[in-house]
Amino acid sequence: MNTALFFKASGRLSLGGFWLCAMVVWLAFYVVSGLMSSHASGVATWVVNGTALAALAFLCIQRLHDRNHSGWWLLAVLAPVLGAIWLVWQCACRRGLPQDNRWGADPLQSHTDYLVVR
Helix, strand or coil: CCHHHHHCCCCCCCHHHHHHHHHHHHHHHHHHHHHHCCCCCHHHHHHHHHHHHHHHHHHHHHHHHHCCCCHHHHHHHHCCCHHHHHHHHHHHHCCCCCCCECCECCCCCCCCCCCCCC
16 A cells, blocks of 8 residues: 555545545554553644544545545535535545546556557
């Protein structure tokens, strides 16, 4: 798994890839938080929380791209209840579009040409 995937806002991410990456982020967050819980200062806690939140935000942006929405729609979470429900519905429940869009090719389709002529 490419670690740059967690901190980039470009491209698309499939539904299964989103769940896998989100579970990796949450697992790493809980392990690091558990290891430093009694020894952590306030600054270290903010760094760990901020890093996990940023990684999840970038994953959500890539999922929104897969649904053919701009990453700015992530700000819908600021709407008290409906915004968060809409964001969860778009990122965690719905499949991406099967065709290419302005953010790239369908991540579930293989675009590799196995016949190479030299």
